[in-house]
Amino acid sequence: MAKFIGLDVGSKTIGIAVSEGYFAKTHSTINFTENNFLEASEKFNEFLKNNSYKKIIVGYPKNMDGSIGHRVKMVEEFLTQLYEICQVSTEKVVKIDERLTTRFARAILIEANLSRKKQKANKDQLAAQLILETFLQQNK
Template identity: 35%
Template structure:
């Protein structure tokens, strides 16, 4: 079972997928959110093709840990994904993932437009990797013996 990571933005939806054993996040395409284009259909194709068993969506909390307008929009998306795809959908705090993604590309020899297209995918990788790492730590704690 693979896990799909999503960085949901106003213009683009960045995607990342876990390896089959779930240890590493790999970047996928970015879906453009263009008027009249149903990005959920494109997402459905990815879910089917990659055999996704669960989804994790970055939740953009405010720096003071409150839920703002954008986070409310993401929570609506989470409910939509749960009902449309009938698989578990989780959220994880995504504060500063886009900043980290931009820093990761700082030395890359890419055009500004090229970086803009990749930043959401890289942010989705950070979101997914954080989720995978958190799950691995929780599993290791469950295995600890007193």
């Protein structure tokens, strides 16, 4: 049972990490048709049917200057579908500033000397883990 679910939302994938409250661990990646957030939320809804949670922590990728760009609008589009399709209340969703998270995840995977194929397969989950760990550190 996961108390917290971390999400790294992309245009074709959603990385998922889970935590029981102390440490975050990678879980899986949802693949969907590019920018089809209805499909993404339907697939995530299947994940939710098998996993309980207290909060869903979503990476909120603001621009480096703190402004809202197209990546945040993409996350908002997913969240709109999440609230409707998955029947998740807004109180259960926490948005975490995730500037550079994917870049950090990629650097960690390169440092681990993984092949490009393995890096691609794991970067979204690792980014979700970093997002979730940020939340856990802020809420000790």
